[in-house]
Amino acid sequence: MSSAMIDLIIKATLDTLYMVGVSGILAALLGVPLGVMLYVTRPRQILARPALNQALGMVTNIGRSIPFIILMVAIIPFTRMVVGTSIGTNAAIVPLTIAAIPFVARLVEGALNEIPPGLVEAAQSMGATPGQIITKVLLPEARGGIITGLTITVVTLVSYSAMAGAVGGGGLGDLGIRYGYNRFNPTVMLITVAILVVMVQGFQSLGDYLVRKSDRK
Amino acid sequence: MITLRNVSKTYHIKGGHKDGARGHVKVVEALKNADLHVPQGSIHGVIGLSGAGKSTLIRCVNLLERPTSGSVTVDGQEMTRLSSSALNQARHRIGMIFQHFNLLTTRNVFDNVALPLELMGMKRTAIRERVMPLLELTGLTDKISQYPAQLSGGQKQRVAIARALASEPRVLLCDEATSALDPQTTGSILELLRDINQKLGLTILLITHEMEVVKSICHRVSLISGGELVEEADVGDFFTAPGTQLGREFLNDFLQLEPPKGLVERLQAEPGEHTHPVVRLAFSGDAVSTPLISRLARDCEVDVSILQAKVESIQERTLGLMIAELLGPAEKTRQAIDYLESHDLHVEVLGHVQRDD
Numbered sequence: 001m002s003s004a005m006i007d008l009i010i011k012a013t014l015d016t017l018y019m020v021g022v023s024g025i026l027a028a029l030l031g032v033p034l035g036v037m038l039y040v041t042r043p044r045q046i047l048a049r050p051a052l053n054q055a056l057g058m059v060t061n062i063g064r065s066i067p068f069i070i071l072m073v074a075i076i077p078f079t080r081m082v083v084g085t086s087i088g089t090n091a092a093i094v095p096l097t098i099a100a101i102p103f104v105a106r107l108v109e110g111a112l113n114e115i116p117p118g119l120v121e122a123a124q125s126m127g128a129t130p131g132q133i134i135t136k137v138l139l140p141e142a143r144g145g146i147i148t149g150l151t152i153t154v155v156t157l158v159s160y161s162a163m164a165g166a167v168g169g170g171g172l173g174d175l176g177i178r179y180g181y182n183r184f185n186p187t188v189m190l191i192t193v194a195i196l197v198v199m200v201q202g203f204q205s206l207g208d209y210l211v212r213k214s215d216r217k
Numbered sequence: 218m219i220t221l222r223n224v225s226k227t228y229h230i231k232g233g234h235k236d237g238a239r240g241h242v243k244v245v246e247a248l249k250n251a252d253l254h255v256p257q258g259s260i261h262g263v264i265g266l267s268g269a270g271k272s273t274l275i276r277c278v279n280l281l282e283r284p285t286s287g288s289v290t291v292d293g294q295e296m297t298r299l300s301s302s303a304l305n306q307a308r309h310r311i312g313m314i315f316q317h318f319n320l321l322t323t324r325n326v327f328d329n330v331a332l333p334l335e336l337m338g339m340k341r342t343a344i345r346e347r348v349m350p351l352l353e354l355t356g357l358t359d360k361i362s363q364y365p366a367q368l369s370g371g372q373k374q375r376v377a378i379a380r381a382l383a384s385e386p387r388v389l390l391c392d393e394a395t396s397a398l399d400p401q402t403t404g405s406i407l408e409l410l411r412d413i414n415q416k417l418g419l420t421i422l423l424i425t426h427e428m429e430v431v432k433s434i435c436h437r438v439s440l441i442s443g444g445e446l447v448e449e450a451d452v453g454d455f456f457t458a459p460g461t462q463l464g465r466e467f468l469n470d471f472l473q474l475e476p477p478k479g480l481v482e483r484l485q486a487e488p489g490e491h492t493h494p495v496v497r498l499a500f501s502g503d504a505v506s507t508p509l510i511s512r513l514a515r516d517c518e519v520d521v522s523i524l525q526a527k528v529e530s531i532q533e534r535t536l537g538l539m540i541a542e543l544l545g546p547a548e549k550t551r552q553a554i555d556y557l558e559s560h561d562l563h564v565e566v567l568g569h570v571q572r573d574d
Contacts, residue, residue: 136332
């Protein structure tokens with residue numbers, strides 16, 4: 001394999017890590033609060049707002065039901081508005097983040113749902129405000145579940161990022177399609193897939209490790 | 218210290234759908250016109266079967282459940298009229314412990330006990346000064362950095378008690394605090410509760426379905442059934458002579474003092490020509506140490522055949538219970554019952570049995 005090819009593979013790997021890393025962090029920053037909102041505004045919850053809850057739920061569901069490849073194309077005008085361009089890795093980060101936010105939110109909501117209601121009741125009996133219940137009870141107690149959810153999200157982002165080639169996004173998926181598939185180069189195809197497998201394994205192991213560390217049960 | 222006046226709680230459950238807008242609304246009256254007064258420093262038990270409204274009652278005290286109507290006063294403060302921030306302040310003065318402990322799994326013993334103080338915005342050093350003596354009081358000093366998953370049920374409830382005491386409350390609410398514990402651990406937790414009641418002068422309101430709990434630590438007891446408080450008495454009186462059928466059922470169930478099966482089948486409600494009465498005697502105080510049965514034989518000329526007997530210690534009081542047949546002419550047995558009643562015994566005629574001879 002030519003050294004140019006190796007450089008391409010290295011660059012594609014870094015592009016993928018960059019897209020997944022940035023969109024993962026942004027999705028966590030926006031998705032975790034949305035997930036908390038989805039949970040605490042439920043009827044009979046600490047900030048019960050049934051109408052708001054339904055509206056948020058609907059938006060989240062819409063976000064989750066649009067296929068990523070369509071979302072990516074559909075929001076091109078928005079992407080251009082945010083990052084100034086509709087091609088390249090930065091442009092790919094926008095749809096990746098938008099696709100991942102509702103995903104994270106539902107997983108966080110699910111993790112919060114696992115907390116025994118008695119813990120919230122106990123905190124209320126101690127005179128905790130809703131904000132204190134979120135920061136001192138809900139989030140710490142759901143930490144393991146939230147990390148599990150974020151791990152799933154990152155792994156999903158790795159596979160979504162492979163589709164980013166469709167908007168000229170670069171990364172390993174793009175490389176695999178262009179060189180491996182379109183130019184009949186099975187070696188490149190295999191190498192990109194192998195790197196993706198290792199990457200996913202790595203993220204999963206890191207996630208599992210963090211869950212184990214936070215788990216006191 | 219705690220006063221409930223005419224407190225009712227009604228739930229509207231929409232038919233079938235938990236959150237649903239459809240279906241007809243089912244109205245459940247979980248609590249009906251409850252009146253309760255717990256004076257400063259006393260331990261008051263509310264006993265009832267599951268679904269009787271115990272949980273709703275105790276949750277109405279710190280407004281975890283907001284009563285539909287009525288007034289709740291704790292330490293002179295009308296709880297139902299407080300703003301949400303004033304309510305949170307008031308809750309700092311009301312500790313609560315639960316059947317399933319409700320400890321945070323991600324915090325160790327120290328941090329669990331520190332939680333209410335963190336919520337109050339206390340500084341770390343001040344928190345430490347407050348937490349350490351509580352861990353000592355509850356016997357947890359060596360468990361300070363363990364996590365709840367590493368503790369036994371009894372130890373978890375001790376942590377929960379220490380946590381409930383951290384904000385120096387005037388009142389402690391116990392929601393089935395020993396129901397998830399084995400009998401031995403129950404005993405040690407009850408001892409701890411009695412201890413803090415005496416040492417700290419803490420007023421305790423507890424709900425339970427176990428007579429053992431009422432017997433060992435309560436001063437007064439209320440009986441709840443179908444959302445209504447149907448009976449209230451000093452614990453000694455309650456164990457001597459419950460005022461309601463339900464109270465008697467609880468007591469009989471607890472004491473396991475039933476007339477023998479064969480006899481029950483032969484019992485008839487009305488006296489006949491050749492019958493003699495079967496009585497349940499409950500005696501406490503001086504009557505326990507008086508040789509009443511032999512006096513009965515001597516003075517009233519009736520023979521007494523004891524079918525079941527038991528002596529229970531209800532805190533400082535000794536309570537004697539007996540099921541006996543009084544053998545003698547109808548007139549004599551009537552006199553015997555009068556005699557017993559005149560000596561402050563509680564006599565209940567269970568029925569009459571035909572003479573064998």
